[in-house]
Amino acid sequence: MGGESRYMGLAYVMPYVVGLLIFTAFPFLYSFYLSFTDYSLMSAPTWVGLDNYEKLFTRDRTFDKSLKVTLIYVFSTVPLKLAFALFIAVILNYRLKMINFFRTAYYVPSILGGSIAIAVLWRYIFADTGLVNMFIGVFGLEPVNWFGDPTNALFTITLLRCWQFGSAMVIFLAALQSIDKSLYEAAWIDGANQWQTFRNITLPLITPVIFFNMIMQTVQAFQEFNGPYIITEGGPLKSTYLLPLYIYEKAFKNFDMGYASAIAWVLFTIIMVLTLIAFWSSKKWVYYAGDKRS
Amino acid sequence: MKRSTTALATVLALTALSANAADLRMSWWGGDSRHLATQEALKVCGEKYGHTIAPEFTGWSGHLEKVTTQLAGGTEADIMQINWPWLPLFSMDGSGFADLNDFAEIIDLSNWTEDQLAAATMNGHLNGLPLSTTGRVFMFNKATYDKAGVPVPATWDDVIAAAPVFKEKLGDDYYPLTMAYDASGVNTVLTVSLVAAQKTGKDLIDPETNTVAWTPEELVEAIEFYKMLVDKGVVRAWKDAAAAGNVKLHEDPKWADGHLAGSYEWDSTYFKYSDPMGEDQELVPVPLLKIDGAVTEAVYRKPSMVFSISKNSENPEAAAQIVNCMLTETDGIDAMGSARGLPASKAAAMRLQETGVIDPVLVAANKIIMDGEGPGVSPFNEHPEVRSAFKDALEFYAYGEISAQEAAEEIIVNVNEILEKY
Structure with missing residues (x-):
């Protein structure tokens, strides 16, 4: 490769590299430095060593509560959402009438899901006088306090996330359609029923996609902000106070950037460790085409 | 001859105006009625003094975060609507905003009582002009x-x-x-x-x-x-x-x-x-x-909010002219109306009550306070x-x-x- 074309290649990737350095790499590393400082935005950061982390792990009850709520949220949302997305994808994989309409219709909540408008809509649907309580009232049931009761509030936020199953569903659907039909034919000839073919053919063959969706959904769930912020603002009793809300409050309401950065790095470490565990465990349950183990 | 003298005077006046013309920015939060009134006031006062003022407005939610980020980065607007309780956050020692005492020749400070000015003074620096008492x-x-x-x-x-x-x-x-x-x-x-x-x-x-x-x-x-x-x-x-x-x-x-x-x-x-x-x-x-x-x-x-001028403004005198116009001059007051409640500025309060702009119920509620x-x-x-x-x-x-x-x-x-x- 001549010198000129080498520079040409560099010029092509430069916009991305510059963007990455300025908007991702620099803030990422700078926030690590800030996590060891006391920084209120209005004055220069002051080095405080491990003080922020020490306070976080030993004296901050809000952090303990927020971390607990976040873990419950992630570990309930991700499996529920993946199971539901796979269930719908399997149904939409059949040759049904108006199948393209249904595929689009089920995907729509994912396009709308992250928006503020949908969070507001969710608030109205589950409010004390909302649609859900009106519906259960038809069956003579007492209205449920969805947002005022700490136990129900997190469940309601979880449902909003699960409702946005479309993107995971589309990926599952693509994976299902790529499975060689002859495998099913062979299984049917051997007398396998629906569940057996799903359990022994479909599921193993889509494990790479399940793994991919699981990682993506876990990372996204840890970053959830809009839903709880708009619907309950973290309440009641901090029962929906996910860590991103705490980071936001510390950074932009209390202007404690150093402490907020420390929380962000703890969150990053948790996501990183869980991802590494997932990758490590994937050797035991994810099967790739052409892999000797499969 | 008379016509050419008038034309010459006009050209000179325009030249003088354009020589001092400044490009300013003003930020505030509020609802639709406040947005419309403030934009109209900026237009009226901008035309009067030959300045151009770009409006930057939002709702209440998130405005503190926006102003904080701007102040930290030194990119804040020349004129800012600042909530009174934010003054100690941004200017505990009084150096966070321009000292408006420095513009006493431009801004008619006699429109505010000593108490009102004291409430917006941080460490001896007048950091803002109270808009109303709430x-x-x-x-x-x-x-x-x-x-x-x-x-x-x-x-x-x-x-x-x-x-x-x-x-x-x-x-x-x-x-x-x-x-x-x-x-x-x-x-x-x-x-x-x-x-x-x-x-x-x-x-x-x-x-x-x-x-x-x-x-x-x-x-x-x-x-x-x-x-x-x-x-x-x-x-x-x-x-x-x-x-x-x-x-x-x-x-x-x-x-x-x-x-x-x-x-x-x-x-x-x-x-x-x-x-x-x-x-x-x-x-x-x-x-x-x-x-x-x-x-x-x-x-x-308490004072509800104040108009502050950025300490980093390149044209603080021009910003002071606009602030004075909106709060103490008839055309600015008329355009602004009651967008920020019953005004603290004596000139504005008198003008709006004379013209019947302030609803009597607002006056009654304010009187209780x-x-x-x-x-x-x-x-x-x-x-x-x-x-x-x-x-x-x-x-x-x-x-x-x-x-x-x-x-x-x-x-x-x-x-x-x-x-x-x-």
Whole structure:
């Protein structure tokens, strides 16, 4: 490769590299430095060593509560959402009438899901006088306090996330359609029923996609902000106070950037460790085409 | 000859104007009516002085975060609408904004009282010009009270006595007063503060020591007063109020249709709460309710917001001209109208009352605030961390997680810890 074309290649990737350095790499590393400082935005950061982390792990009850709520949220949302997305994808994989309409219709909540408008809509649907309580009232049931009761509030936020199953569903659907039909034919000839073919053919063959969706959904769930912020603002009793809300409050309401950065790095470490565990465990349950183990 | 002289004069005037013409920016928060009025005022004043002012406006939510980020990066607008409690956040030593005393030849400071200017002065530097003086007043829905056959309350006893009549005549879901309606819980915090201040004659924060002025016992009494209001059905329990989610009072149908028949709000926000109400409803501001044994009315009065000029502005004189125009000159005042309540500027207040722009009900609500007496209110009352610490403890108490004693102690310890930083 001549010198000129080498520079040409560099010029092509430069916009991305510059963007990455300025908007991702620099803030990422700078926030690590800030996590060891006391920084209120209005004055220069002051080095405080491990003080922020020490306070976080030993004296901050809000952090303990927020971390607990976040873990419950992630570990309930991700499996529920993946199971539901796979269930719908399997149904939409059949040759049904108006199948393209249904595929689009089920995907729509994912396009709308992250928006503020949908969070507001969710608030109205589950409010004390909302649609859900009106519906259960038809069956003579007492209205449920969805947002005022700490136990129900997190469940309601979880449902909003699960409702946005479309993107995971589309990926599952693509994976299902790529499975060689002859495998099913062979299984049917051997007398396998629906569940057996799903359990022994479909599921193993889509494990790479399940793994991919699981990682993506876990990372996204840890970053959830809009839903709880708009619907309950973290309440009641901090029962929906996910860590991103705490980071936001510390950074932009209390202007404690150093402490907020420390929380962000703890969150990053948790996501990183869980991802590494997932990758490590994937050797035991994810099967790739052409892999000797499969 | 005469015509050419006029033309020459015009050209010279335009040249002089364009020589001093500045490109400015102004930022503020508010609703649609404020946005329209301010843009019109900027247009009028900009044309008058030959400056161009780019407007930057948002709603209330997120504006503090935006201004903070801009101030930290030195990219703030030349003219800023700043909430009064933010002054210590941005300019504890007075150096966060331009000192408007330096522009006394441009801005007619005689339009503000010494007290008003003192409230916007940080460490000897005049950091802003007060736009209005605001405070919390009780407002009641007269139509609902009429329907129940109960007079609009003048005392706490009246409100408490109204509760059983409301339940009996209107239904269990009718309340004479409302609190803790959104997640901020600000009404509950301010009501508990009001009761404690009436009992002790002291504001939450002692200005001498910059620590909480109330003892745990005094605060316990105030917290238990709130509990009594809940128990007697005067206000909804926190849990019941939270069932609507994080919704603002004025957006709630129960407020609009009169099920919730009173609230403790800023006087300047009267129309925000009266506008959503039905045609047959009437919102009435009343003098402050006092507890038995009150040593003061404890009116919560403060400058609502100020116009500040950036210390980094390249054209602070031009910015001062625009500020002066909007607040003290007839054309600017007319364009701005009552977009920020009853103006603190004497010239503006007089002009708007003469022209009938200010609604008499706003004047009446403001008079309650101005006539009220009580200890001075520290801006730290509205410090985000102080507010959060107060609200969190009350919420845990309201849900039965901690006792009134524990809540009081938690508030005092946490607020003092926050104040230590200043």
